[in-house]
Amino acid sequence: MNPNLQKLHAYPFARLGGLLADLKPQQPPLSLALGEPQHRAPDFLVRAMQEEATLREGFGRYPATEGTIGLRTAISTFIAQRFTPARCDPDRHLLPVNGTREALFSVAQALADPGERPLAIIPNPFYQIYEGAALLAGLDIFYLNESSNNQWNAAPQALDTQTLKQVGLIYLCNPGNPHGRVLSEQDLTAWIQLSQTHRIPIICDECYSEIYDDEANPPPGLLTVAAQLGLSDFNLCLVFNSLSKRSNLPGLRSGFVAGDPKLIEAFRLYRTYHGSAMALHTQSVSTLAWQDEDHVVENRALYREKFQTFLSIVEPVWPMQRPSASFFLFPEIPVIRGLAPQDDEAFTRWLFEHAGIRVLPGSYLSREAEGVNPGAGHVRIALVEAEAQVEAAARRIVQAIAESS
Ligand SMILES: Cc1ncc(COP(=O)(O)O)c(C=O)c1O
Structure with missing residues (x-):
């Protein structure tokens, strides 16, 4: 075992x-x-899922790991509108995933190199999948304490260089579970700078990004800040999002990962073997969901x-x-x-x-x-x-x- x-x-x-x-x-x-x-x-999505032609196609074919171009285009349009100035090429920067949970887990299996970089940083408190993902990938964990004393927001500047040399993955959760705190553009800038300096991929869980209070002030995303910093290819940045919270579809199991094409390609290869392609009928309904904001x-x-x-x-x-x-x-x-x-x-x-x-x-x-x-x-x-x-x-x-x- x-x-x-x-x-x-x-x-x-x-x-x-x-x-x-x-x-x-x-x-x-x-x-x-x-x-x-x-x-x-949403009723329009429930109706779409009932269409016979969609179901026949979905039931009758093995889907490809990279998903349909229709779905990837819908996601890239969503990102361009919501996380401007980030621009994702549907062929290089994106993959569909079956909810963020499986992807946040499996990405560690694809990217971890325990011999070279044996540590993963995860926020503390956390969504427990980060911890299990890192442990099963053979990594040790550096728990980054976030508390009410620091508004559930630990500054990356507190991490010392010796530790960072050991770190192969950084998990961020923005907006955060369990506390809902939002990392500002400044906070995200600090994390990206650290990731660039020490060559550490950031795995940013943004599955609550669309659940916010002020319509005029959506939480910033990692890709937005990366693009603002001139990283138009999102070097070492990956974001994970899904329809579970945004569209009340936790049972559909549909989300995406977007960012650095080198990491996306490694993850695509891993997923091909893992067998985690999204069913075609799920992709059809997901395409409609990402296209609608009402x-x-x-x-x-x-x-x-x-x-x-x-x-x-x-x-x-x-x-x-x-x-x-x-x-x-x-x-x-x-x-x-x-x-x-x-x-x-x-x-x-x-x-x-x-x-x-x-x-x-x-x-x-x-x-x-x-x-x-x-x-x-x-x-x-x-x-x-x-x-x-x-x-x-x-x-x-x-x-x-x-x-x-
Ligand atoms: C912080 C966080 N990330 C990821 C998930 C997984 O969501 P899903 O797999 O439905 O996208 C959850 C679910 O509760 C969560 O709270």
Whole structure:
């Protein structure tokens, strides 16, 4: 058996299941734990998926790893409009992937060179796939602590040259999960400069890039900044995005990777053997999804309303701030009589028992590094359910906190 499998950590939702297994909540369970979009999949895409000719074609043919030119052109148009001045050549800079998760994982298998560069930098807290990807690729991990003290944003300048000589991959998450912080153009510039100086590929997970608060201020993307810096071929930069959050299609398994053509070509070769080509009917529907922005604007409006509803109810008893992007809140836990302060596991159990609400302990999304676990003392709240449920959850939380004091 691959010995690196032993290094993998239990997945946060498996740990959450274990944490809450013995509890009988006083109210019917309602989950704010999972980051799975629950808004309705766009009708025009559901209809498109039902077209017989599309399905017959999709069912009847092996798809190519590089995808159809139609899909790659739609993605490159999306990038040109959303991440200007970046321009992607559909033949050189892009590949379709089956959601960002598999691609964020498999890219490490394709690009890692543990003998030469045995370390991967990943943010801490993180999306756990980065950690598993690096470990299974035979890399050790440098956990880059991001905390509420540095606004969940660790400056790359803090990394020393000796460490950087060992680093073969840098994972970034922008906007970030679990906290929704957005890296500015300046932050991204610093990361790109570091990557150029030390010749380290950046794997930038942008799957929340289209879920943001201010219509006039979308989060900047890595390719935008690379192009502004004159890297029109995106040297050492790769971005990963998908339709899961943008278009409420988490089950379609459709996304893309874009950037440096040398890395894209290596990844294409790897994927040919891995067998991760996207089904043709998925590609057809995905093409339509990337071509339409109206449903994405509507989607953002729904999240805006839910944040407003949730925060207007909860904030008076449990202060927290809406991040400028993503559908998460990552507040410090409130002080509850009888519970140890900062114990996010104990608070998660308490909230489930007294209000039936599931949230995710922050310490399940991070590791202890340099003596601290930066996610500890926080919980992640995902506002993915319908507004009525989000409102009901907020009322239950407030009532439970009020009754505890
Ligand atoms: C930060 C982050 N990256 C990637 C993913 C995977 O998304 P998908 O594979 O659906 O694109 C998720 C899913 O929750 C996520 O939170």
